[in-house]
Amino acid sequence: MSPFRPLEILADWLTFQVFSIDPTTRLAEAVRFFIFDTMKIFILLAVIVFVVSVFRTFILPGKIRHFLSKRNKYVGNVLAALIGIVTPFCTCSAIPLFLGFLEGGVPLGVTFSFLVAAPMINEVAAVMLLGLLGWKIALLYVGSGLLIAIISGIVIGELKAENLLKHDIINDKQLTDDDGMKWKDRLEFATDYTISILKKVWPYVLVGIGFGAWMHGYVPMDFLAKYAGADKWYAVPLATLIGIPLYSNAAGIVPLVSVLTEKGVSLGTTLAFMMAVTGLSLPEFMILKRVMKTKLILIFFGIVGVGILFTGYLFNWVLG
DSSP states (O other), X not given: OOTTHHHHHHHHIXXXXXXXXXXXXXXXXXXHHHHHHHHHHHHHHHHHHHHHHHHHTTOOHHXXXXXXXXXXXXXXXXXXXXXXXXXXXXXXXXXXXXXXXXXXXXXXHHHHHHXXXXXXXXXXXXXXXXXXXXXXXXXXXXXXXXXXXXXXXXHHXXXXXXXXXXXXXXXXXXXXXXOOOOHHHHHHHHHHHXXXXXHHHHHHHHHHHHHHHHHHHHSOTTHHHHHHSTTOTTHHHHHHHHHTTOOOOHHHHHHHHHHHHHTTOOHHHHHHHHHHHXXXXXXXXXXXXXXXXXXXXXXXXXXXXXXXXXXHHHHHHHOO
């Protein structure tokens, strides 16, 4: 039995008994989807962010900088991308640590591998994909994002683009190397951080679920498949371009992935859209403009964009 079966029963009761919605209507499908996914996703968010936040209290920024700066460059890219996976950061919160790495002597290409991986490969999104679409899809998501992050960092490192950074950036005072935290302090930190994350992302999650619920209930099954199917060569770049103006935490986009896939949109196209929203957005451009020159931002966006397109086409080709 699915671990979410009690939530399904509760969603059915609220939809059909409490709200008295006719089960045969499209509205019933949309409302039931919204109630069920809202409960499931917020439970997953709370549990995963809390666990990862506790883990983060054992990761000291100074030691990370020292560790990465002493690695061979390609090994450093891999390690930085892996660190990015386990840090539940969006672009806004990843940039201060990105600056701390640079100021600590970590090579530019290595820091970019972290900057790409942190928002794009979200552990919450991976768990949610696991629950919605299965472990194979979740693994493909993590693997493709990791590959994009590593290759992007390597390419930028080879370009020797340090002169394109704005060197008047201010050192991040919030980073600390105090490892004397007691378990009580770690749990308090994790609780406070989880609450703060939920406060920041809940509107995005509800909007994402709401849009997904509307699509689930009202968009004909073959509509999106007709215009964004795997047989359409333009589907992947179109999805990527649509995703760039948007900005959301990955948790707010995941519900759409499930619905888009259900409606017939190829998985590669939906993942390209998701990656563009989380790792290649216009708000990200504005934030990065504060710490690097436009030329470096365009190089960064170009490399990551090519990686996203490649991933989308590859998944569509492999999964047919």
